[in-house]
Amino acid sequence: MSENKTPRRDFIKLATMTLGGVGAASLAIPFITSMNPGKDTLALASTEIDLSPLKEGQSLTVIWRGKPVFIKHRTQKEITEAKNTDLNDLIDIEDDADRVQNDKWLVVLGVCTHLGCVPLGQKTSDIKGEYGGWFCPCHGSHYDTSGRIRKGPAPKNLPVPPYVFLNESRIKIG
Numbered sequence: 242m243s244e245n246k247t248p249r250r251d252f253i254k255l256a257t258m259t260l261g262g263v264g265a266a267s268l269a270i271p272f273i274t275s276m277n278p279g280k281d282t283l284a285l286a287s288t289e290i291d292l293s294p295l296k297e298g299q300s301l302t303v304i305w306r307g308k309p310v311f312i313k314h315r316t317q318k319e320i321t322e323a324k325n326t327d328l329n330d331l332i333d334i335e336d337d338a339d340r341v342q343n344d345k346w347l348v349v350l351g352v353c354t355h356l357g358c359v360p361l362g363q364k365t366s367d368i369k370g371e372y373g374g375w376f377c378p379c380h381g382s383h384y385d386t387s388g389r390i391r392k393g394p395a396p397k398n399l400p401v402p403p404y405v406f407l408n409e410s411r412i413k414i415g
């Protein structure tokens with residue numbers, strides 16, 4: 242039971258930090274003329290992330306457009322599992338190569354495609370499900386190391402948000 246509470250607390254902390262950022266942004270709004278109403282919106286539409294602190298096997302959750310995004314620095318074992326999966330075994334058929342820009346880095350929305358819970362698997366101590374990726378405890382959906390749904394009621398893979406690599410260790414989401 243406590244395993245379910247910890248990620249939620251982490252998520253609330255991240256959401257609070259993000260709201261703090263939004264609060265700071267809103268202070269700047271009086272300085273933006275009504276001719277430029279899109280500036281604050283643009284600021285929230287994308288976010289840059291420094292990947293360099295993330296060691297192999299570690300994950301990071303960031304908030305983008307109000308939703309958690311999971312960034313995973315995959316181990317060689319996780320990459321190999323994702324690449325060697327028989328596509329005929331998949332519920333929502335997608336090759337790992339179509340879901341990553343760099344094999345080491347997986348970037349997906351951390352929202353279960355069943356009913357929208359935040360799956361477990363971001364912390365090293367989390368349950369990761371039968372396929373070593375993420376496990377949604379709400380109704381038992383298992384995702385693999387590519388964020389693809391493998392078992393349970395979720396119908397689709399964890400979506401890949403739009404992002405670009407700005408350099409080897411920095412990405413921009415959105």
Ligand code: FES
Nearest residue numbers: 353355356377380
């Ligand atoms: S919301 Fe994830 S399994 Fe139902």
